[in-house]
Amino acid sequence: MPDLLDFLSSYGRVVLLCHPNADPDCIGSAYAIQSALRARNPSVAVSILAPDGVNAASSKLVEYLNIDFEESLDEACELLVLVDMPSLDQLPEVKGLVGSRRIPYAIIDHHTEEPGCLGGAVYSRLMRTSSTCEIVYRSIPKKYLDRRAIQALLTGLIYDSRRFLVQPNASIKAASKMLRRGADFALALEMLLNEQDISERIARLKGVARAKLYRARDWIFATSSIGAFEASVARSLTDLGADLAIVASSEDGTSRITGRLNERFQRSTSLNLASCVMHPLVERFSGTGGGHPSAASAKVSAPPEEAVGAALALISEKLGLKPGEMKEISTRD
Ligand SMILES: [Mn+2]
Numbered sequence: 001m002p003d004l005l006d007f008l009s010s011y012g013r014v015v016l017l018c019h020p021n022a023d024p025d026c027i028g029s030a031y032a033i034q035s036a037l038r039a040r041n042p043s044v045a046v047s048i049l050a051p052d053g054v055n056a057a058s059s060k061l062v063e064y065l066n067i068d069f070e071e072s073l074d075e076a077c078e079l080l081v082l083v084d085m086p087s088l089d090q091l092p093e094v095k096g097l098v099g100s101r102r103i104p105y106a107i108i109d110h111h112t113e114e115p116g117c118l119g120g121a122v123y124s125r126l127m128r129t130s131s132t133c134e135i136v137y138r139s140i141p142k143k144y145l146d147r148r149a150i151q152a153l154l155t156g157l158i159y160d161s162r163r164f165l166v167q168p169n170a171s172i173k174a175a176s177k178m179l180r181r182g183a184d185f186a187l188a189l190e191m192l193l194n195e196q197d198i199s200e201r202i203a204r205l206k207g208v209a210r211a212k213l214y215r216a217r218d219w220i221f222a223t224s225s226i227g228a229f230e231a232s233v234a235r236s237l238t239d240l241g242a243d244l245a246i247v248a249s250s251e252d253g254t255s256r257i258t259g260r261l262n263e264r265f266q267r268s269t270s271l272n273l274a275s276c277v278m279h280p281l282v283e284r285f286s287g288t289g290g291g292h293p294s295a296a297s298a299k300v301s302a303p304p305e306e307a308v309g310a311a312l313a314l315i316s317e318k319l320g321l322k323p324g325e326m327k328e329i330s331t332r333d
Contacts (some may be wrong), residue, residue: 004139007106007123008033009041011079013135017094017105020052021231024192027058027085028156029132031065033083036144049073055231056200060191061155065148073097079122080105086134086274090297091291099298109282110135110160111274111292130167131160134174147182154183155191176260189261200229207233207247208240214312216326218318219243219265225250231297238262242323244271246311248304252288255304257281257289257311258297266294267317276318277311284310 008014014037015310030048037046047070049220054062070073073094080098082088086109088095098105106123110132127135133156137145146152154175158164161171179185189307207226214221222242226233230247237245243265248257259273273296278289281298289298300307318328 001123001125003141004033004108004125004136004263005040005141008037008046008079008081009044011236012044013074013076013078014044014046014081014138015074015077015079016048016050016081016083017085017091018054018083019048022052022054022058023084023156023159024058024061025131025156025160027054027061027065027067028152028154028159029136030083031067031138031152032133032136032145032149033081033108034145035149036140039144039146047074051094053169054102056194056196057159057192059194061152064191077101077103079103082107082109082121084109086111086292087290089288092288094110095307100139108132108135108139117200129174130171131157133157133160134171137174137178142181145181150178150181150183151187154178154185155188158185158188159192162263173292182217196232203227204233204236205227208236211237211331213242213329213331214326215329216321219319221245221312221315221326223247223312225304225308230256231248231295234258234260240301244315246308248308250304251299253303254287254299254301255307256297256299257304257307259291259295259311261294263294264275271315277314279305280314 014114018026018030034046037044049070080103104122105189107121108125109287110129126136129135133153137153157175164171185254203226207224211224220242222237222245224247226249230249234245234247238260243262244262248255272293279297281300282289285300285302287300291297
């Protein structure tokens with residue numbers, strides 16, 4: 001496999017594509033690739049596209065890096081690079097354009113491969129690291145990474161490793177290399193401090209207040225429904241102690257459904273939310289969806305209660321639970 005920058009340099013116009021709700025790992029990776037590629041080969045036009053916006057945790061980083069996002073997919077795009085995302089399933093519109101214009105694409109990601117996606121990629125860089133930022137850092141000769149790019153990578157790494165809880169040995173080692181090259185740890189932490197807006201805080205508290213709880217063996221599952229911020233609610237539920245959280249919102253007859261697993265549960269069960277839950281839901285109810293083993297989402301044509309019920313059934317089946325083994329925990333006494 002050729003070196004990442006050598007490969008990208010062989011195209012005249014490259015678009016770096018961020019996943020929906022781009023997080024700091026995605027933003028940091030895209031920024032560092034863009035700035036390194038510009039340094040390596042100024043004649044390549046390289047832009048960043050975030051078709052479904054960035055998440056709240058990324059807003060300070062985006063401001064610090066002063067990123068100029070592309071408005072839409074450039075007509076003249078010669079290569080699309082999926083950054084921190086294993087497939088185009090979550091971006092059906094872009095997927096359609098890629099198909100109709102026959103745009104080649106590359107993947108840089110740290111999640112498990114999605115079936116049927118890698119076959120179509122002209123180049124991929126996949127490693128099981130805690131963040132895509134670590135892959136980018138390892139893949140680029142350091143002379144092309146300026147201090148700001150390294151700062152971006154450190155910020156993404158701290159975010160996606162959940163402050164070094166995921167693969168701590170490797171993520172701490174990578175961070176210490178970045179610090180030696182001039183990144184500032186305190187600045188990275190400060191960029192990740194986000195004052196959530198009041199509507200998100202209300203959504204999290206409402207979502208937790210409405211949660212239904214289930215127990216099976218030593219696992220605790222939580223489900224909830226909310227009008228928006230499903231991912232934030234799901235993360236709150238796992239932060240509070242649920243091993244798995246499924247949160248849905250309804251949108252004229254369809255549901256958006258988001259799942260989160262905690263690390264320990266993921267390790268001990270190998271449950272993959274993308275392939276074991278979201279893909280089968282999409283197949284059953286039609287829609288779009290995908291994600292990572294421990295964080296995934298889907299948009300399906302079914303009411304939220306039905307989609308959540310089907311998700312729990314898929315999870316029980318995958319975990320080999322006997323009928324009745326998953327019991328609801330009363331929240332009234
Ligand atoms: Mn990531």
